[in-house]
Amino acid sequence: MKQSKSFTLIEVLVSIGIVGAISGVAITAYRSYQLNNDLSMATQLVNQGITRAQFLSMTGSQDSPWGYDVATGTIFQGETYAGRIVALDEIYPLPPSISVAGLNTVSYSRMYGQPSTEGVIVLISQGGNQSTISVTATGVPPINESDLLTICHRNADGSLITVNIALAQWPAASVAGDTRGACALVQSSSAFSAASSLESSAESSVAGGAGGTTLPFSQKPGFLLLEPSAIALNISGNSIVQVKNNGLITINSANAKAVTISSNASLTCGSVSIVGNPGTSIAENAKIVGTIYSGISAVSDPLVSLDTPTKGIVNKSINKTGNVSTTIDPGTYTSISVSGNASVKLNPGIYYLVNGISLSGNGNVTGSGVMIYSPTGVFDLSGNGNITLTAPSSGTYKGIVVYQSRTAPSTTFSVGGNGTVNITGIVYAPKASFDIFGNGTNIVGSEIIGNNATVSGNGKFITQ
Numbered sequence: 322m323k324q325s326k327s328f329t330l331i332e333v334l335v336s337i338g339i340v341g342a343i344s345g346v347a348i349t350a351y352r353s354y355q356l357n358n359d360l361s362m363a364t365q366l367v368n369q370g371i372t373r374a375q376f377l378s379m380t381g382s383q384d385s386p387w388g389y390d391v392a393t394g395t396i397f398q399g400e401t402y403a404g405r406i407v408a409l410d411e412i413y414p415l416p417p418s419i420s421v422a423g424l425n426t427v428s429y430s431r432m433y434g435q436p437s438t439e440g441v442i443v444l445i446s447q448g449g450n451q452s453t454i455s456v457t458a459t460g461v462p463p464i465n466e467s468d469l470l471t472i473c474h475r476n477a478d479g480s481l482i483t484v485n486i487a488l489a490q491w492p493a494a495s496v497a498g499d500t501r502g503a504c505a506l507v508q509s510s511s512a513f514s515a516a517s518s519l520e521s522s523a524e525s526s527v528a529g530g531a532g533g534t535t536l537p538f539s540q541k542p543g544f545l546l547l548e549p550s551a552i553a554l555n556i557s558g559n560s561i562v563q564v565k566n567n568g569l570i571t572i573n574s575a576n577a578k579a580v581t582i583s584s585n586a587s588l589t590c591g592s593v594s595i596v597g598n599p600g601t602s603i604a605e606n607a608k609i610v611g612t613i614y615s616g617i618s619a620v621s622d623p624l625v626s627l628d629t630p631t632k633g634i635v636n637k638s639i640n641k642t643g644n645v646s647t648t649i650d651p652g653t654y655t656s657i658s659v660s661g662n663a664s665v666k667l668n669p670g671i672y673y674l675v676n677g678i679s680l681s682g683n684g685n686v687t688g689s690g691v692m693i694y695s696p697t698g699v700f701d702l703s704g705n706g707n708i709t710l711t712a713p714s715s716g717t718y719k720g721i722v723v724y725q726s727r728t729a730p731s732t733t734f735s736v737g738g739n740g741t742v743n744i745t746g747i748v749y750a751p752k753a754s755f756d757i758f759g760n761g762t763n764i765v766g767s768e769i770i771g772n773n774a775t776v777s778g779n780g781k782f783i784t785q
Contacts, residue, residue: 353448355418356418356446356447356448356450357446357448357450359416359418359419359446360419360444360446360450360451360452361452362415362416363415363416363419363444363452364444364452364454366394366413366415367389367391367415367442367444367454368454369413370389370391370394370395370396370413371389371427371454371456373387373389373396373411374387374388374389374396374397374427374428374429375387375429375434375436376434377396377398378428378429378430378431378434379429379431379434382398383398383409384431385398385399385431386398386399386400386428386429386430386431387399387428387429388400388401388402388405388426388427388428388429388437389426389427389428390402390425390426391415391421391424391425391426391442392415392421392425393412393414394412394413394414394415395410395411395412395413396410396411396412396413397409397410397411399428400428400437401426401428402426415444418446418447419444419445419446420444420445420447421442421443421444421445422443422445423440423441423442423443423453424438424440424441424442424456425442426438427440427456436456436457438456439456439457440455440456441453441454441455441456442454442455442456543564543565543568543569543570543590543768543769543784544564544570544571544572544768544769544770544771544774544784545570545571545573545620545623545768545769545770545771546570546571546572546573546574546771546772546773546774547573547622547751547770547771547772548572548573548574548579548772548773549573549574549575549596549619550574550575550576551574551576551773552574552576552578552579552580552581552773553572553573553574553576553579553580553772553773553774554570554572554579554580554581554588554773554774554776555581555582555773555774555775555776556580556581556582556583556586556587556588556607556775556776556777557582557583557584557586557776557777558584558585558586558777558778558779559584559585559586559778559779560586560587560757560776560777560778560779560780560781560782561586561587561589561780561781561782561783562586562587562588562589562776562781562782562783563588563589563590563781563782563783563784564589564590564591564783564784565783565784566591567590567591568590568591568784569590569591569592569593569594570588570590570592570593570594570611571593571594571595571617571620572593572594572595572596572597572600573596573619573620574595574596574597574600574773575596575597575619576597576600577597577598577599577600577602578597578600578601578602579595579596579597579600579601580593580595580600580601580602580609581601581602581604582601582602582603582604582607582608582609583602583603583604583605583607584604584605584606584607585605585606585607586607586776587607587608587609587610588608588609588610588611589609589610589611590610590611591611591612592611592612592613592614593609593611593612593613593614594614594617595613595614595615595616595617596616596617596618596619597615597616598615598616599615600613600615600616601613601615622727622751622770623770624749624751624770625727625751627721627724627749628717629694629726630671630673630692630694630718630724631673632653632673632675632696633652633653633673634652634653635653635654635655635675636652636653636654636655637654637655638654638655638656638657638658638676639654639656639657639658639659639665640656640658641658641659641660641661641663641664641665641684642659642660642661642663642682643661643662643663644661644662644663645663645664646663646664646665646666647663647664647665647666648665648666648667648668649665649666649667649668650668650670651667651668651669651670651671651672651691652670652672652673653673653674653675654672654673654674654675655674655675655676656674656675656676656677656678656679656699657672657674657678657679657686658678658679658680659679659680659681659684659685659686659706660680660681660682660684660704661682661683661684662682662683662684663682663684663685664684664685664686664687665684665685665686665687666686666687666688667686667687667688667691667710668688668691669688669689669690669691669713670690670691670692670713671691671692671694671718672691672692672693672694673694674693674694674695675695675696675697676695676697676699677695677697677698677699677700677701678693678695678699678700678701679699679701679702680701680702680703680704680706680708681701681703681704681706681738682704682705682706683704683705683706684704684706685706685707685708686706686707686708686709686710687708687709687710688709688710688711689710689711690711690712690713690714691710691711691712691713691722692712692713692718692721692722692723692724692746693710693722693723693724694724694725695724695725695726695732696726696728696729697726697729697732698725698726698729698731698732698733698734698750698752698753699732699733700723700725700732700733700734700735700750700753701733701735702735702736702737702738702740702742703735703736703737703738703740703759704738704739704740705738705739705740706738706740707740707741707742707743708740708741708742708743708744709743709744710722710723710743710744710745710746711744711745711746712745712746712747720746720747720767721746721747721749722744722745722746722747722748723744723746723747723748723749723750724749724750725749725750725751725752725753726752727751727752728752729752730752731752731753731754731772732750732752732753732754733753733754733756734748734750734753734754734755734756734771735755735756736755736756736757736758736759736763736765736782737756737757737758737759737778737780738759738760739759739760740759741763742763742764742765743764744764744765745764745767746767747767747768747769747770748765748768748769748770748771749770750769750770750771750772751770751771751772752772753771753772754771754772754773754774754775755769755771755773755774755775755776756774756775757774757775757776757777757778757780757782758775758776758777758778758780759778759779759780760778760779760780763780763781763782763783764783764784765782765783765784767784768784769784
């Protein structure tokens with residue numbers, strides 16, 4: 322007869338005790354894990370809340386500053402949490418196991434993105450662990466008006482352009498497939514075309530690039546003047562300077578009066594970005610229509626790697642005067658000079674002009690699909706004549722209509738008189754002093770890279 326084996330009361334109690342002990346350890350470990358996870362999540366939520374509040378402030382959302390209240394996890398519109406517009410709240414509550422000490426509310430200034438209060442946010446879990454987040458004048462994360470990010474943007478046609486954007490605009494650019502850093506090669510001038518590594522505004526949403534590519538995060542470039550220390554842009558008289566399409570002007574000069582405008586002159590553009598501070602001198606009845614940014618970082622020459630055309634066999638100078646008309650082919654010439662009532666037509670191609678080009682009197686020069694290169698950099702247009710040039714639509718110099726030497730000690734680009742100048746394309750003259758005067762209407766380039774510019778008289782100086 323078998324006997325059934327049973328547990329004694331002591332054995333049962335011991336087993337229950339062991340199970341209880343194991344369960345207690347497991348529950349404690351899980352609770353600790355949960356509290357640490359809550360702390361990590363809370364830290365991420367606070368960082369994201371601060372980032373979004375600063376971003377909304379810098380991009381001018383609702384034309385207002387924005388802030389973040391840590392305890393309630395609320396991104397709010399307005400300078401204070403108490404005075405906010407509740408309907409616009411974005412709420413991402415922290416886990417209930419988290420308490421807050423230190424700085425609890427911060428708001429950011431519109432456009433500049435600077436915090437209203439500096440301090441440390443302390444997040445405390447119920448387990449006693451802490452996480453700290455510092456808010457300083459450099460921002461958390463560090464997004465400032467002067468912080469620019471150079472990116473390589475790919476157009477719809479596959480061409481690449483190098484542009485500078487505000488750091489806060491990088492998320493939109495990255496989604497569009499852009500990459501950080503300058504484009505490795507200037508594939509074409511539309512590769513510069515929106516190109517010039519010019520400063521962009523976080524608020525703008527306008528067309529960029531000669532090809533009409535829409536860049537939702539940058540302005541169309543107009544001028545880039547590379548002069549590092551002296552007055553770079555001097556406008557006087559009754560002259561009108563305009564960068565169309567809400568375009569931008571970038572001035573590398575650290576001079577406090579890098580942009581000087583006087584008399585009845587006017588400058589109209591989307592924005593003017595200047596290394597110098599304050600960077601402008603506006604006198605008498607002069608005016609600047611456009612946002613002014615001072616204290617930016619200098620922008621390097623975006624076409625510094627552009628190849629120089631090959632110098633071929635030098636043909637004689639083209640010197641036409643009187644009432645003659647002629648057509649010439651691309652090639653290397655000593656110079657081109659047109660005066661009187663003469664007319665010269667340039668066939669499409671590259672023109673290497675050892676001593677540059679000059680136009681005076683009632684002369685007329687036209688050319689479609691041309692690029693004029695001058696190692697001496699002389700470009701002198703005066704009188705009552707007309708010059709109409711458009712850039713090549715393909716090849717190495719696609720989009721570039723004038724290219725002056727970047728190695729000559731100094732070059733000139735002079736446009737004056739009462740005539741009309743209509744140049745479509747990029748004017749690349751990094752060493753040039755642009756001198757625009759007279760009473761004519763001068764549309765000089767879609768985009769201009771030069772050293773400095775002086776505009777006077779009664780004329781109009783426009784980039785398209």
